[in-house]
Amino acid sequence: IQWYPGHMAKSKKEIISNLKLVDVLYEVVDARIPVSSRNPDIDDIAKNKKRLILLNKADLADDEVTSLWIQYFKQKGIAAVKINSITGMGIKEIMDTTKQVCKEILDKKQQKGMMPRLRVMIVGVPNVGKSTLINKLIGSKRAKTGDKPGVTRALHWIKTPNFDLLDTPGILWPKFDDEKVGVMLALTGAIKDEILDIEELAIQLIEILKKYYANYLMSRYKIDKIIEDNFEILKEIGRKRSCLISGGEVDTLKASQILIEEFRSGKLGRISLERP
Ligand code: GDP
Numbered sequence: 001i002q003w004y005p006g007h008m009a010k011s012k013k014e015i016i017s018n019l020k021l022v023d024v025l026y027e028v029v030d031a032r033i034p035v036s037s038r039n040p041d042i043d044d045i046a047k048n049k050k051r052l053i054l055l056n057k058a059d060l061a062d063d064e065v066t067s068l069w070i071q072y073f074k075q076k077g078i079a080a081v082k083i084n085s086i087t088g089m090g091i092k093e094i095m096d097t098t099k100q101v102c103k104e105i106l107d108k109k110q111q112k113g114m115m116p117r118l119r120v121m122i123v124g125v126p127n128v129g130k131s132t133l134i135n136k137l138i139g140s141k142r143a144k145t146g147d148k149p150g151v152t153r154a155l156h157w158i159k160t161p162n163f164d165l166l167d168t169p170g171i172l173w174p175k176f177d178d179e180k181v182g183v184m185l186a187l188t189g190a191i192k193d194e195i196l197d198i199e200e201l202a203i204q205l206i207e208i209l210k211k212y213y214a215n216y217l218m219s220r221y222k223i224d225k226i227i228e229d230n231f232e233i234l235k236e237i238g239r240k241r242s243c244l245i246s247g248g249e250v251d252t253l254k255a256s257q258i259l260i261e262e263f264r265s266g267k268l269g270r271i272s273l274e275r276p
Helices: 005-019 041-045 063-075 091-101 103-111 130-138 179-187 198-212 214-221 230-240 252-264
Strands: 024-030 050-056 079-082 118-124 157-159 163-166
Touching: 005 041, 005 118, 024 091, 024 130, 050 063, 050 091, 050 130, 063 079, 079 091, 091 103, 118 130, 130 163, 179 198, 179 252, 198 214, 198 230, 198 252, 214 230, 230 252
Parallel strands: 024 050, 024 118, 050 079, 118 163
Antiparallel strands: 157 163
């Protein structure tokens, strides 16, 4: 999607006004990049609201690092739960944690003789899996995939067995002014490849892999030794995958595409690009 200042302002206004209608907010982030896939504005917007951070796509992330993130957010006073929106892994934990976080609200509702049901809204930047999660929570294909930031739609409440969910997620914009964030979002496929140089992305990925996942790199591409020069590593990956152009030179563009695809799909292993 293309973001314009007008979209952002409208989207923010919409989130703020919808926030008044709910008891608790689910902020969905990509577990592989919990910093780059967040918009820190939400900390301010949701200051007085109960909130859970949902570390989605946990199936693709490094489990040990995901645990560190859960601790990290806990120290900041925000409950975090790891989930896989496709399989539904973690949904029960969302329910349990929500009940803990909202205990006071639920008690109050009960005292007033009201149904102890909570109203929930989902927010997050594009591609973190908001629509997939909504579909999983409601068990049908109601939420529209594809984003239209700042386009106001009629609000619908969907009854799930445990709470009422606002069917339209709040769409936050990423922090594109930060170059590193752009790289992380592009690597995970959240923004279009055309925007960034694919070889440069591959080099940045190799840099992270070398540091934390050298064994994956070596075993997947049968590399004997991790060398200093990232571009040489890329060429070695290309050679191993027979990405050659006439004259026997390595097609580094092709090698970059292979590496990035194998990272995104999880073939390279469960990898987290950011750690606390
Ligand atoms: P939205 O833009 O936040 O609504 O994101 P979508 O729900 O459209 O999901 C973006 C992409 O991520 C889709 O291709 C989903 O299939 C994929 N996806 C969503 N959740 C998960 C997950 O937990 N694990 C994996 N592996 N992929 C996911």
